[in-house]
Amino acid sequence: MASSELKDKVYGELSRITQAISNPKRMELLDLLSQKSWSVEELAREINMSVASTSQHLQVLKVARLVQARRQGNFIFYQVADDHVLRLVSAVKDLGFTRYAEIDRVLQDYNEESHSLESITLEELMKRSGKEKIMLIDVRPPDEYASGHIRNAISIPLPELKKRFKDLPKDKTIVAYCRGPLCVMAQEAVKFLNSKKFKAIRMEDGYVDWKLKQVS
Amino acid sequence: MASSELKDKVYGELSRITQAISNPKRMELLDLLSQKSWSVEELAREINMSVASTSQHLQVLKVARLVQARRQGNFIFYQVADDHVLRLVSAVKDLGFTRYAEIDRVLQDYNEESHSLESITLEELMKRSGKEKIMLIDVRPPDEYASGHIRNAISIPLPELKKRFKDLPKDKTIVAYCRGPLCVMAQEAVKFLNSKKFKAIRMEDGYVDWKLKQVS
DNA sequence: ATTCTATTCAATAACTTAATTGAATAGTTG
DNA sequence: CAACTATTCAATTAAGTTATTGAATAGAAT
Known part of the structure; x- marks a missing residue:
């Protein structure tokens, strides 16, 4: 494999992560999941979205291995995979809050x-x-x-x-x-x-x- | 503004960042820019892409304020905006390397x-x-x-x-x-x-x- | 076993993103 | 100020992403 193919492969893998967090609803999901485990239904209610759509977003996060699912009774509970994910979400939020005056203004208003x-x-x-x-x-x-x-x-x-x-x-x-x-x-x-x-x-x-x- | 609109706005702003880093070539650019300033031409050569496409990717990163541009002679040099960006890129890489055995295998091969x-x-x-x-x-x-x-x-x-x-x-x-x-x-x-x-x-x-x- | 229920899947349509090309621009250099 | 050059812009086409709907499934509960 040539060096450029190698690099494409590596950054391709990395972008599976960044791709997964590129959507606002998925960021919101990860932020919620940072606090505790949630069922799909609860999450759907919290982010104001249909259960089906919420489930699809969770699938995306799961495939990227940012979250894990486990069944408990009739429900399936999702949780973040590990601390690396928390660190990533936290890095995005830090950057966002320091950077975008817009966010602060919105909150203040x-x-x-x-x-x-x-x-x-x-x-x-x-x-x-x-x-x-x-x-x-x-x-x-x-x-x-x-x-x-x-x-x-x-x-x-x-x-x-x-x-x-x-x-x-x-x-x-x-x-x-x-x-x-x-x-x-x-x-x-x-x-x-x-x-x-x-x-x-x-x-x-x-x-x-x-x-x-x-x-x- | 209702609470849900507020949240949409906040996560919308955050996703400007995650959206910007969602592309493999842009991750590669950020990784290169973590080391030093580069001109568009140099970057294009390094990532194996046309100058026009490279420039467009850099525009995306610039609009999200992850990188800054400054002119020096005939060239325009790009650099990462600040340490928050380095931390973000680093968090993605940490997660990627620990998570995806694929990457390690590729490198080892x-x-x-x-x-x-x-x-x-x-x-x-x-x-x-x-x-x-x-x-x-x-x-x-x-x-x-x-x-x-x-x-x-x-x-x-x-x-x-x-x-x-x-x-x-x-x-x-x-x-x-x-x-x-x-x-x-x-x-x-x-x-x-x-x-x-x-x-x-x-x-x-x-x-x-x-x-x-x-x-x- | 049958019913029930939370979740997932599949198909669709609207929208967004990406690479490519060739032309335009802005700013430096001679 | 004319020529040059690195970069950006604009238009196009192909590919990917998203929300929505309604149907399917898998597993628990009775």
């Missing part, structure tokens, strides 16, 4: 308040949690917490916050996180807690960001 | 000897260079060395090795690197040096891998 809320990054959290009293709460749905969460975070799903906020300490800073910057749950939690005179701040990074920092 | 050569990783190099006497040589063309190289590496382009090998020390381990695992230059260098009774080994990681480890 959607929720003016969100940007006025105090927020910290994962790194700041790490530093500060050594020095001061901080309580980290994960406000995502319980199944997502169960399938992985930041160490020492406790689960208080957003809908439960109104019942459980009284148990929270007033002398600690409460840091709330959810799926990531695109998710509004942590923001809602912080607004609510602040209205109840807690010292609450948001962290935009999510579990996946934390997880990826652990290994390296 | 192409050069049986390459896999029998002793080689080390970047991390091993870092560790060992504290303890033993190691000389690191960069065997890429001089312009690539000039546009960035691993700290403390000295430049000995492969074609010059036959003239200059006599100046190399026999009491140190010589580690040679080039563009990365797909590149054969370091391998050639190691084979040559070993035949001259030097203790030479290859490192498959390249400058880009090193650079990306510096920041994080």
